[in-house]
Amino acid sequence: xxxxxxxxxxxxxxxxxxxxxxxxxxxxxxxxxxxxxxxxxxxxxxxxxxxxxxxxxxxxxxxxxxxxxxxxxxxxxxxxxxxxxxxxxxxxxxxxxxxxxxxxxxxxxxxxxxxxxxxxxxxxxxxxxxxxxxxxxxxxxxxxxxxxxxxxxxxxxxxxxxxxxxxxxxxxxxxxxxxxxxxxxxxxxxxxxxxxxxxxxxxxxxxxxxxxxxxxxxxxxxxxxxxxxxxxxxxxxxxxxxxxxxxxxxxxxxxxxxxxxxxxxxxxxxxxxxxxxxxxxxxxxxxxxxxxxxxxxxxxxxxxxxxxxxxxxxxxxxxxxxxxxxxxxxxxxxxxxxxxxxxxxxxxxxxxxxxxxxxxxxxxxxxxxxxxxxxxxxxxxxxxxxxxx
Amino acid sequence: xxxxxxxxxxxxxxxxxxxxxxxxxxxxxxxxxxxxxxxxxxxxxxxxxxxxxxxxxxxxxxxxxxxxxxxxxxxxxxxxxxxxxxxxxxxxxxxxxxxxxxxxxxxxxxxxxxxxxxxxxxxxxxxxxxxxxxxxxxxxxxxxxxxxxxxxxxxxx
Numbered sequence: 001x002x003x004x005x006x007x008x009x010x011x012x013x014x015x016x017x018x019x020x021x022x023x024x025x026x027x028x029x030x031x032x033x034x035x036x037x038x039x040x041x042x043x044x045x046x047x048x049x050x051x052x053x054x055x056x057x058x059x060x061x062x063x064x065x066x067x068x069x070x071x072x073x074x075x076x077x078x079x080x081x082x083x084x085x086x087x088x089x090x091x092x093x094x095x096x097x098x099x100x101x102x103x104x105x106x107x108x109x110x111x112x113x114x115x116x117x118x119x120x121x122x123x124x125x126x127x128x129x130x131x132x133x134x135x136x137x138x139x140x141x142x143x144x145x146x147x148x149x150x151x152x153x154x155x156x157x158x159x160x161x162x163x164x165x166x167x168x169x170x171x172x173x174x175x176x177x178x179x180x181x182x183x184x185x186x187x188x189x190x191x192x193x194x195x196x197x198x199x200x201x202x203x204x205x206x207x208x209x210x211x212x213x214x215x216x217x218x219x220x221x222x223x224x225x226x227x228x229x230x231x232x233x234x235x236x237x238x239x240x241x242x243x244x245x246x247x248x249x250x251x252x253x254x255x256x257x258x259x260x261x262x263x264x265x266x267x268x269x270x271x272x273x274x275x276x277x278x279x280x281x282x283x284x285x286x287x288x289x290x291x292x293x294x295x296x297x298x299x300x301x302x303x304x305x306x307x308x309x310x311x312x313x314x315x316x317x318x319x320x321x322x323x324x325x326x327x328x329x330x331x332x333x334x335x336x337x338x339x340x341x342x343x344x345x346x347x348x349x350x351x352x353x354x355x356x357x358x359x360x361x362x363x364x365x366x367x368x369x370x371x372x373x374x375x376x377x378x379x380x381x382x383x384x385x386x387x388x389x
Numbered sequence: 390x391x392x393x394x395x396x397x398x399x400x401x402x403x404x405x406x407x408x409x410x411x412x413x414x415x416x417x418x419x420x421x422x423x424x425x426x427x428x429x430x431x432x433x434x435x436x437x438x439x440x441x442x443x444x445x446x447x448x449x450x451x452x453x454x455x456x457x458x459x460x461x462x463x464x465x466x467x468x469x470x471x472x473x474x475x476x477x478x479x480x481x482x483x484x485x486x487x488x489x490x491x492x493x494x495x496x497x498x499x500x501x502x503x504x505x506x507x508x509x510x511x512x513x514x515x516x517x518x519x520x521x522x523x524x525x526x527x528x529x530x531x532x533x534x535x536x537x538x539x540x541x542x543x544x545x546x
Contacts, residue, residue, distance in 0.1 A: 327440075361444065363447060
């Protein structure tokens with residue numbers, strides 16, 4: 001009887017774990033099932049480009065049905081509950097048994113936690129990125145505001161990255177002089193979470209492009225009908241187009257499950273073997289564990305975590321232990337419009353509490369680096385689906 | 390009768406024939422096996438290659454490349470090549486080793502003087518063979534640069 005691995009989430013963490021496992025263990029020995037709520041694998045860093053019209057959804061999204069071509073069973077469904085003691089995943093329609101469970105479900109957007117956030121625009125999922133695209137296409141002048149509702153959100157540098165992309169977008173449109181772009185963020189300065197080696201040059205570039213920044217701005221309320229947001233300190237900012245990251249929260253099947261959640265309500269895990277604290281047969285990775293292990297939410301972390309998790313599971317099944325050790329490098333290939341920029345950070349020291357910041361460096365800006373983003377985008381989707389992208 | 394699918398597949402295969410022949414040669418030469426091994430291990434390769442030293446190498450290349458453009462524009466490459474070939478590299482390497490060895494072992498021992506420099510002591514230092522050696526190199530180097538600049542001026546006239 002083949003063993004059964006069930007993977008929740010078809011994004012970077014779940015998708016790559018599935019495809020790597022398939023390469024490592026033949027079908028006769030291992031059944032792999034991937035359950036995903038949306039039924040697609042999206043290259044999420046390109047949502048910004050969906051909004052600026054530089055990508056179409058089919059270029060950055062692959063339906064999970066493609067998994068069947070490489071011997072993986074896809075199920076489009078929302079997970080309602082997990083029963084770790086009896087080894088079941090419960091969706092709306094099915095109760096799916098497993099020998100090993102991999103949880104990489106990402107986050108849920110809970111607009112109800114921040115009233116008014118549902119009335120504004122954002123680019124943190126495909127549907128919203130397309131809505132923003134329509135809005136930007138008709139926008140020819142006024143105040144654009146970019147902000148975030150929660151301290152943790154997917155891709156920490158993206159508010160400033162998007163501001164630079166929009167700067168380029170409106171310059172090319174010929175209306176940049178009529179558009180004011182402001183980033184109001186809780187950080188003390190742009191890219192502050194990555195330390196001065198990234199923060200200082202990025203702050204300079206943002207100033208050079210005429211982008212306004214309001215630092216130490218922790219959002220308290222959104223008055224959508226007045227087109228205004230207010231910070232914890234009472235500072236208000238008015239806007240004509242508000243782009244605000246919605247509240248990022250753990251899925252209910254995690255936060256409501258004492259066996260799976262950590263103290264902060266997010267998925268329990270660790271950076272050594274990514275097993276949950278109570279169950280050896282359940283692995284947690286990706287954005288859902290980011291607050292637990294002390295990382296930011298980004299696909300690149302999930303990518304390298306998937307390498308480790310897949311090789312660990314394969315080792316358990318075959319009895320051959322040569323797992324890939326976790327690579328704590330974070331890579332960001334940003335297309336800022338006028339140039340590309342590759343930043344890379346080793347989070348090892350920060351994760352071991354040896355340093356307040358990750359060890360970050362960057363290649364500097366160059367038009368040549370604009371190519372890094374599409375190359376990784378194509379590689380990612382092809383790699384998840386065994387070439388069937 | 391071939392179906393439309395078969396017909397279009399045949400057309401594609403025909404268009405790809407030169408490429409298929411090249412692939413056959415790659416297979417026969419063993420290059421394909423090497424590529425296959427890289428592809429087989431690409432997941433791990435990507436993981437292990439995503440490292441700070443490798444990225445630093447790329448960054449350095451990108452940052453140095455514009456400087457190289459300026460240098461290459463103004464340097465007589467033929468002359469540079471000849472000079473590089475005639476350099477006694479073994480002696481340069483010996484000097485380089487001495488410098489790195491000094492930096493690693495003895496640099497810490499050199500104390501910053503707490504008193505003002507004494508002329509008499511400075512003159513005494515100048516008379517040492519070590520100082521004579523360093524001065525000789527500096528004078529010969531400066532003389533050579535001045536001679537070359539003079540030659541350049543003459544040719545420009």
